[in-house]
Amino acid sequence: MGPRDFKVPVPSAGGLVEVSVRAYEADFIAAPCLILGHGAGAGHDSGFMVEFSRALAARGVEVTTFNFPYIEQRRRVADRNDVLEACWRLVITAVRERLPTRPLFIGGKSMGGRIASQVAAGPEASALGVSGLVFIGYPLHPPGRPQQLRVSHWPAVRVPALFVQGSRDTFGTPDELRGHLPEWGAETDLLVVDDGDHSLKVRKGPRPGRSQEAVYASVQDAIASWIGRGNPES
Numbered sequence: 001m002g003p004r005d006f007k008v009p010v011p012s013a014g015g016l017v018e019v020s021v022r023a024y025e026a027d028f029i030a031a032p033c034l035i036l037g038h039g040a041g042a043g044h045d046s047g048f049m050v051e052f053s054r055a056l057a058a059r060g061v062e063v064t065t066f067n068f069p070y071i072e073q074r075r076r077v078a079d080r081n082d083v084l085e086a087c088w089r090l091v092i093t094a095v096r097e098r099l100p101t102r103p104l105f106i107g108g109k110s111m112g113g114r115i116a117s118q119v120a121a122g123p124e125a126s127a128l129g130v131s132g133l134v135f136i137g138y139p140l141h142p143p144g145r146p147q148q149l150r151v152s153h154w155p156a157v158r159v160p161a162l163f164v165q166g167s168r169d170t171f172g173t174p175d176e177l178r179g180h181l182p183e184w185g186a187e188t189d190l191l192v193v194d195d196g197d198h199s200l201k202v203r204k205g206p207r208p209g210r211s212q213e214a215v216y217a218s219v220q221d222a223i224a225s226w227i228g229r230g231n232p233e234s
Contacts (some may be wrong), residue, residue: 035107039109132162193215
């Protein structure tokens with residue numbers, strides 16, 4: 001069975017926008033669900049998002065992806081934080097209505113994950129029923145501007161998180177992240193992708209067993225395993 005597409009109405013600066021949402025179903029009924037937000041530069045149809053979603057579904061995690069309004073409207077500049085957060089909350093609500101009893105995890109690639117963390121830190125977070133967060137390349141700061149940290153909301157988050165970070169990530173190295181993880185309001189785990197960049201891509205070279213496919217597969221295994229540990233039904 002292929003992915004299932006549907007729409008969710010979301011308010012934006014230009015009015016109501018129906019954003020595209022896609023569910024990659026897992027093969028068993030009680031599969032936990034992970035909602036993944038895309039990065040700033042590409043929507044949920046990007047090769048990275050599709051590849052990771054299919055791979056995680058094959059590992060027993062039902063994945064839902066979606067576009068933010070600016071991507072749906074083919075704009076290059078990302079929406080304001082309040083619009084991005086509102087989109088996240090509405091997608092979570094739509095998934096909850098569809099899968100009311102499933103364990104629910106949220107997160108995403110770069111910006112998508114950052115906005116998910118802001119939603120998890122918000123006043124409505126407890127009502128959303130999120131079990132944990134998964135970050136693929138958390139943008140700790142803009143490249144070259146380490147003083148512009150994006151961690152002020154971290155103490156308000158009350159659910160655990162998995163950070164997957166490349167060792168060459170210009171948005172925040174694993175060592176930089178380690179210095180701030182104690183500020184997170186719950187337990188954290190950090191998976192370091194050796195030689196990985198912000199998209200977990202490794203440099204080509206004479207390193208047997210380090211193909212990009214193998215790197216991604218090991219990350220996908222780790223994410224599915226971490227979600228399984230946080231899912232009491234698994």
